[in-house]
Amino acid sequence: MQRAAPQEFDRVLSSMCTQPHPAAREAAARFLATNPGDPATYQAVAALEDDALASLGEITGLSSPYGYIASGGTEANIQAIRAARNHARDDDPNVVAPESVHFSFQKAADVLGVELRTVPVDADYRANVDAVSEAVDDHTILVAGVAGTTEFGRVDPIPELTTIAHDVGATMHVDAAWGGFVLPFTDHEWSFAHAPIDSMTIDPHKFGQAVVPAGGLLFRERELLDALAVDTPYLESTSQATLTGTRSGAGVASAAAAMRELWPDGYREVYERQQANAEWLYDELVARGYDGVEPELPLVAAPIPDAEFESLRDLGWRISRTASDELRVVCMPHVSRESLRAFLADLDDVGSGPARN
Amino acid sequence: MQRAAPQEFDRVLSSMCTQPHPAAREAAARFLATNPGDPATYQAVAALEDDALASLGEITGLSSPYGYIASGGTEANIQAIRAARNHARDDDPNVVAPESVHFSFQKAADVLGVELRTVPVDADYRANVDAVSEAVDDHTILVAGVAGTTEFGRVDPIPELTTIAHDVGATMHVDAAWGGFVLPFTDHEWSFAHAPIDSMTIDPHKFGQAVVPAGGLLFRERELLDALAVDTPYLESTSQATLTGTRSGAGVASAAAAMRELWPDGYREVYERQQANAEWLYDELVARGYDGVEPELPLVAAPIPDAEFESLRDLGWRISRTASDELRVVCMPHVSRESLRAFLADLDDVGSGPARN
Known part of the structure; x- marks a missing residue:
């Protein structure tokens, strides 16, 4: 009988997922057989989804959040665009976003049949406000900004983008998945x-x-959530606003449990520790002559030679690169200082360093 | 601190989900923190997904299946239509399906911007072949048949529908979710x-x-799966054919484990037991004068008066109705003969019976 070991996280530096909190894991195990897609039948998990949404509202400054626990950022981004599209009822809709948006926007454009206009970022990898302003028009249904980009952990100028969006009657969406x-x-x-x-x-x-899977989609107003609803005959529940229908009760229960346990102090501790780890790693890379991108959030990018990148992979490091080929290290909660030290030691071993590149 | 109990399955008669097999539950718990959406990083769960697909191929008569483990039937149906749409590149695409298709087809039509043409079923709730034949045209990208309808557990005439689909160059999709x-x-x-x-x-x-969540989407040919692919920069993996991106490693691992454990003998035993339970329940309802729909698969439908339906709900039975208001009892593996006896006893208690309706 084949047996596969679960993921060893020690060497995973590329993932934006992480080891769940023990309370999240315990809650998930108790709800493995429930379907929040049918809340009238599965009432216990439906109550936990309400808890989770209330917590997300607190975290994001929304006293009455409308939304749901999705399968992840991709579904949430697709659904935000779908809601805007259904609400706007435009015959030739477009979405404007910085080129730094997650690839789920390309997927959303394909799935939903909307035009995606990506515009350049500035020298520090943030949405260029002038370029966004030039790209929008009367058919723009949604403007997106990213709060923590996948490649460089940058935060777009959200208030300015919101003004641009609302000036053309578009919805303003923020991707703060990470x-x-x-x-x-x-x-x-x-x-x-x-x-x-x-x-x-x-x-x-x-x-x-x-x-995994526990994403979140939030709306300020109910009407955008309602723009997603379809009728659900033969369930006890009568309508459904999600994309997937059947959903993970484990994800919902674990999200509620993790936020109950960790918001705000536990999350603050993790942020402070991992931001310090990212800054330490950046300094170490710069000290070695690498041209790193300074971490504003716990994510470090730096160009390293191909041969070294491949050698590090061969040593078991799970690493990936940006579109412009920088090494990315995402300092998720499981990424310890000790692990980063070991990574740098391996980099020193395999490396010729940037000078010889 | 709020605590919610996990679902008690004893009285759930309406759900198409069930208690997972212990082997599935154990496998799920081991993979709660993995993301099969990034198989190059999460290799152990990627190998289990290959196992799961191979098993699904055996079950469905496909020696080289292309596809993936989805979040459920809704995603799989949306993606089958999206694949057909992207492959056909028609400027005014339509999908033809019997009115008995799952409501995820309505959702898919909204999401994907395709016209859904539903056609009547015959007197035994199966797709009417003549009606499907009349509904298709040169813009039909997909014809759907259901193998086990949500409302009555009926199987559409799949070979005949396939001929109709292929005659107009459309893809033939079978929804055998349940x-x-x-x-x-x-x-x-x-x-x-x-x-x-x-x-x-x-x-x-x-x-x-x-x-939950572990759905399955299978294609006979690779080109339909490829029609779903989008590029994935900054993952170790380079492209992705799923809808949600991030996915449940727990679902994938548990699907592989359940099928390894239960195919074919365990599934056969469940089928035989639950089919016998459904037939027994049908006979009992008919004996009481209810006008039941004979179960071809383990699902019984019967019209019962509103007042009785509501009284049974008040007694804690999780039940739902068809669009034409029949009570549905889905004889999933957790639905025991003892449970059905208790349900009938309650029906007798609350009921005036069909004669007085």
């Missing part, structure tokens, strides 16, 4: 409290330390 | 072995006894 559980402890302007944004993606299964 | 793990033990013609169908939905988290 950043949402660390940004509350920074000075960034990113949330429902900082700007009149309309929707947000924020994933408990990333820095929220829930089990 | 029926796929019981149909192998019947004489129905429903699988890749019985007709040149192109795609299928079959959910391990229903009769397959995996944990």
